[in-house]
Amino acid sequence: MTVSDPSTALAPMPDPQRRRLLAAAAALPAAALAGGAWAAGSDKPEKEEVRIGFIPLTDCASVVMASVLGFDKKYGVKIIPTKEASWAGVRDKLVNGELDMAHVLYGLVYGVHLGTSGPKKDMAVLMAINNNGQAISLSKTLADKGAVDGPSLAKVMAADPREYTFAGTFPTGTHAMWMHYWLAAAGINPLSGAKLITVPPPQMVANMRVGNMDGFCVGEPWNHRAIMDGIGITANTTQDIWKDHPEKVLGTTAEFVQKYPNTTRAVMMAVLEASRWIDASLSNKLKMAETVAQKAYINTGVEAINQRILGRYQNGLGKTWDDPDHMKFFNDGAVNYPYLSDGMWFLTQHKRWGLLKAHPDYLAVAKQVNQTALYKQVATAMGISVPKSDFRTSKLIDGVVWDGKDPAKYADGFKIKA
Numbered sequence: 059m060t061v062s063d064p065s066t067a068l069a070p071m072p073d074p075q076r077r078r079l080l081a082a083a084a085a086l087p088a089a090a091l092a093g094g095a096w097a098a099g100s101d102k103p104e105k106e107e108v109r110i111g112f113i114p115l116t117d118c119a120s121v122v123m124a125s126v127l128g129f130d131k132k133y134g135v136k137i138i139p140t141k142e143a144s145w146a147g148v149r150d151k152l153v154n155g156e157l158d159m160a161h162v163l164y165g166l167v168y169g170v171h172l173g174t175s176g177p178k179k180d181m182a183v184l185m186a187i188n189n190n191g192q193a194i195s196l197s198k199t200l201a202d203k204g205a206v207d208g209p210s211l212a213k214v215m216a217a218d219p220r221e222y223t224f225a226g227t228f229p230t231g232t233h234a235m236w237m238h239y240w241l242a243a244a245g246i247n248p249l250s251g252a253k254l255i256t257v258p259p260p261q262m263v264a265n266m267r268v269g270n271m272d273g274f275c276v277g278e279p280w281n282h283r284a285i286m287d288g289i290g291i292t293a294n295t296t297q298d299i300w301k302d303h304p305e306k307v308l309g310t311t312a313e314f315v316q317k318y319p320n321t322t323r324a325v326m327m328a329v330l331e332a333s334r335w336i337d338a339s340l341s342n343k344l345k346m347a348e349t350v351a352q353k354a355y356i357n358t359g360v361e362a363i364n365q366r367i368l369g370r371y372q373n374g375l376g377k378t379w380d381d382p383d384h385m386k387f388f389n390d391g392a393v394n395y396p397y398l399s400d401g402m403w404f405l406t407q408h409k410r411w412g413l414l415k416a417h418p419d420y421l422a423v424a425k426q427v428n429q430t431a432l433y434k435q436v437a438t439a440m441g442i443s444v445p446k447s448d449f450r451t452s453k454l455i456d457g458v459v460w461d462g463k464d465p466a467k468y469a470d471g472f473k474i475k476a
Contacts (some may be wrong), residue, residue: 072108077101080133083439097184101276103134105322110308110325111142111151111160114260115277116363117188117306118161119346120387122355124332132331133324139140141355144258145228146176152311153179159325161187162309165404169230171427174413180312183401184326185394185426187306188332191366191385192233193281194240196273197266201291201375208244208293211273217247224248225257225265232305235407236296237275242474243299243456249411249476257346260357266290277305278385279362284374286362291374297383299455302392304400315429326436330394334442337388343367393440396428399462406460408470420465427456
């Protein structure tokens, strides 16, 4: 089923209404933008077709649904969702301008900005797209030997020494950092005690099937797909590692934001509206699952998607549970603010694992990348609440608290590090 009939899509917003909403955003402070005001005094998007790259993952949904449901047209733009094969491909196309924006890994944006993951280019995080909803899968072969979580994996690895291989999706990206953090929390050094490889998300299950890795960290639906195919189990969800953790973002180059400020705001509004729509009801989530499962997007059975987006989990070993901390796209606006502390956390892990050789100016970099003032403009115009602080406090799976106050001390404070 597609979501294209008039009963499920919203009617286009009348042009005067759209203009009022965009003008409201324009009237707010715009410190994040060069020049700060509407281009040439107009609220008209400078670029009306916007190519947004995505990887086949459940959390591409807000970008896809903004296009499918016509939220983009409400704000005077046309989003062209562009399916990409790998995060390296997304990186290259953002840098060279083939893509205008992307559904992208938080840590990838920071890696490009600092030149730690390929070509260096000034980048921008416009908004967070989702919290939670990734997982760490271990092979059924390992699970049969007793490795069903971090501590039991450490015991199996100690009892049967060999080279153990685990996969993430991009060297500076979220999944690589979750995998590193999870292994270290179990006492396994991910640098000296295991081999870490990079595999594109849609290829994870096939690679585990042929024995190329013992475990992987990836977004859904590929963890659930591994269970359905009988080749993997879910050891932990990433919300077990960090409840309400930052995950994908809407990313672009700083150059695009400066050149096309009206377009940037219009796209953010469309994606925010799609995010709100997804989280608004059970039926919307199920319609979303039916849509993104299609060949043009994730290309998998809807049954691989429609359970975990509702928080209905199984681990592949007979355990089932309802997780209130499943993937969220909006959550009354709590998901989407680009907290400076979130960006800084990824930098602390890049330093911890030797991707950064020296401590950067954590706060300065986060202020360069995360477009907090721009987000506040858009959210305020749409009546979406914004937090009072750019920092939030979280306790991760190892009991260590992150609050963004002393990032260098935090990065250096881990027992297991590069």
